[in-house]
Amino acid sequence: MSDFGRGFRHPVLWAAVVFAILPFVLPRFGSTVSLATEIAIYTLYGLGFNLLLGYSGLVSFGASAFFGMASYAAGLAMIHMPGGVLLAIVFGTAFAALLGLVLGLLILRRRGIYFSLLTLAFTQLFYEIAFKWTDLTGGENGLQGVLRPGLADAMAYHFFAATLIVAAMYIYWRIVHAPFGRVLQAIRDNEQRVQCLGYDTQGYKLGAFVLSAAFIGLAGSLLTFLIQGVYADNLSWQHAGDPVMMTILGGIHHFLGPLWGSMIYIALRDQLSSYTEHWWLAFGTILIAFILLSPEGMCGIWSRLTRAPRWTLTRNEPLKKVSGVLQPQLRAAARSDDGSVLSVRGLRKSFGSLVVADDVRLELRRGELHSLIGPNGAGKTTLFNMLTGLIPCDGGEIRFGERDITRLPVHRRITAGLARSFQIVSIFRDLTVFETVRIAAQAQSSHRRNLWRDAYGFADINAKSWMLLDTVGIADRAAETGGSLAHGEQRLLEIAVALATDPSVLLLDEPLAGLADADRERVARLIRSLAGQHSILLIEHDVDRVLTLSDRITVLHQGRVIATGAPQEIAGNPEVVAAYLGCPGKAPTTPAIAAALRTDRAPLLTLQHVTAGYGASLILHGVDLRIDDGEVVALLGRNGVGKTTMLRTIMGVLKPVSGRVVFRGTDITRASPDRINRLGISIVPEGRRIFPNLSVQENLQLAQRPGGWSLDEAYDLFPILLARAAARGESLSGGERQMLAIARAMMAPTSLILLDEPFEGLAPTVVAEVLAAVMRLKDRTSILLVEQKVDIVMQMANRSYVMVNGSIAFEGTPAALHHDEELQQKLLGVAV
């Protein structure tokens, strides 16, 4: 499309045309020219508000505060200071911006619902002040007689105001396309990720708040001269929702949404109120209908009709590809005396009674590929969170080269040269792949706070983004939104983003999880090639791969480092073997293996070709599974293959996209979780999920139903629970929580219990206790056990399945699995 063609379709131009036509059209319908001006003013009001809502994701009820305060400021300026209309408007706008700065500094420290409520409180406070400070503001009667010299004619004022408004809209357009504005959208989608790219998100949010206040202030000032007076009304809490409603009606994810919203709102109000004084009845119903049926507003309906599915907050860019291979521009990593680029000493962290880091000591040397391994729940991701600064540590020291970064905020650590990828994919759901990488690549640029230039006009950042996409291999998906990528592609995007900030130290958290074999190879080679130039700390579960890839390995277990050294040392370390495989001192060559049961038992649970996932990201692919009455069935597999997703699907929390789940002849594919539980399936979920604010006894009582265990039976199996009966859930240790979770599941009549890694993160002695209890369950119920500790499984299970990347790759007796080491290697990454 030619530049002229693009200019022709520019939204600001459209708005200008609408504003030009309205004052001529409206009087034909019985309205006035002033109404057209009001529509233009409220458009700007809505736009200013939407900068916070649609672009930055901040729900603020403070818009009406700035609107009202600016109105008063402009009115008072006109009355008490000489200088004319324009000066008063400038004063009003500036006042609002200053107020925005002060309020922003106070309020933006809080997030979520607290932020919103604080904005509401301030709005009310200002309303009270305006209403009661009669001497200054005229109180109930407001300010009257604000003159408009030179612009007395309604039409003249309309075009004066419209010109200012269109100019403001153009500035707004530039801002949202500039690097600054682009970052706001990323903050909306995932603020934590933006911080982890090195952006000072607080600064950006404050900037957005002040800018929003300024635009709204301009609108408020213009209103003063339109009605030639100021009233406290606009500050009342009922009007706090005005900009919110208009923007929702029009569409919060569309640039011109506020224009359509204000037209509808004002026109409707004007028309309906001439018929009845209860016009709000009709309007309120319309509004609620919109919220329920079309949350994307009028623009949403329009895009559905015209099949243009995307948001129009910014221009939808045609992307021009640039080819090349990534040449990393590196900062020389600062090195401390002992040659380490990152060192950790004496690190401690607890969450209540749960100790997640216990005197951790770690050293990352320059250019090495250092892996961090350990069973689930060992505290690896928590360690990464402390290294990047997302959670504070309770004690200890973290050094980056020579520098102590223990108390440094997140974005400063990133700027210093640290980068991180996340275990659970953390990207921007509603930004395109290209934009995601571009934002990351922009993070270190000196232009990142620019308010005026087009973000897509920086050739070097664009080129770098394309190179990153090529390096990881998802360049062909550049125009898709992050949320629509397949899981494997999201992982690759994660890595591209981590590389984009030119880090010297990379923290990679399970970058291979969920990838298909071929992709694993590729990514593993990529990581290996990055070492040398970068220093890499890698968390991975594929122990075999880790042993071949790494220069050095550290093993973490229950928050403590139990071994550090070269791969060969680690592989032979008995403590490491015990930590991974469960029972210490067990001779691996002669495990007690449970026998397979007779095959003519009645099927209890069957999964028939079940496919399930989250949105576009499908985790389970055509899974077939069967559990017979009285069996103990094990489900093995690496992290990320879909074991927990499987349990959630059986339990009804996640509904399959296709396939059937049948329990005792009843189809439970679409049943709700509570119905499924009442049919006899109980779950001990990942993370235990005991209720922290209830006592142990209350946790049990909550779940109890006739036919299940009594309290006495539960205490009999788990004596420790009796001792702790009155203790609140949050004060229990890991082992106690596990036992409580298991007992709680049995309080209801259960014929099948789903256990999701019940031994995760437990000390060996506790494991023995829990194992004994689980063994006793075998007599009362069938069991589906998800585990990684193969050794334990073999003692208990009659049959096992192995999952790989969302499908069943092996079904058979544990004995068969045990004898085939090659198979174990392939499927689990570790041999028993």
Place this chain on the structure above:
Amino acid sequence: MTSLILSQIVNGLVLGFLYVLIAIGLSIIFGMLGIVNFAHGAFFALGAYFALTLRNELGDVWIFLAPLCVAVVGMGIEVTLMRRIYGKEPLLGLLITFGLALLIEEIIRTVWGTVGHPFNAPTALSGFIEYGPILVTRYRVAVLVITVVILFGLWLFLRRTPYGRIIRAGSRDAEMVSMLGINLKRVFTLVFGLGTALAGVAGVLAAPLWSVVPSMSAGAIMPAFVVVTIGGLGSFAGAVVSGLLVGVSVALTIQFWPAAATAVMYVLMVLVLLVRPRGLLGERWERFE
């Protein structure tokens, strides 16, 4: 002077307990359903108006039905509207209840008119009581006693009964509660009914103290937000402490600086939130931050 201050403090306690009653309903709905119920003040107003009509049509004694009627309306709204937005963006819940608040107020205006109605306390409760330096109306004492009894009963309900357990557990992890075989849909409806009924009771009790006008809902919802945020989301004790704090502050300010009476609670709210972001006794709930 002291007598004046003490009497005002007692008035403040009465006001405070009314605020607590409203705020607890809001807090329960918030905790369990995750919805900021902007329409809570409208249910408060409905309580007063239903009581008015019941009294005029059927007689004094039938006032007690009013909160029940409010609960029925509340549950009806939950089933038809609220259910559709659970699990969606929190903003939608905010907006729907906001729209609902204004809609209900408009309905009240249509049915009962825009003019305020007088609502006198029952004759048995008129007159004053003197306790030493404290002078207070008999009705206010009655309100104090009733609200304390209700709050105590509510506390017992939450702490000791199975249903209360479900509500407390569901506030932290509703999904887990459903995996234990409890039908959440029904629980949510009843919780919404309970929350709105509490607002309705407060409306009935407040009717003789404030005038029965359509805009009385604003006089309930804003203090309720303030109380809930100062006390801490989801904290029963917090709501009681902060409700009394706000009530007494407002009452004293009315006496000595009337113009600032309504503003003082917002100043309090701002101060507390800046110093203790989760309120005085609030706990850390990730989903609200």
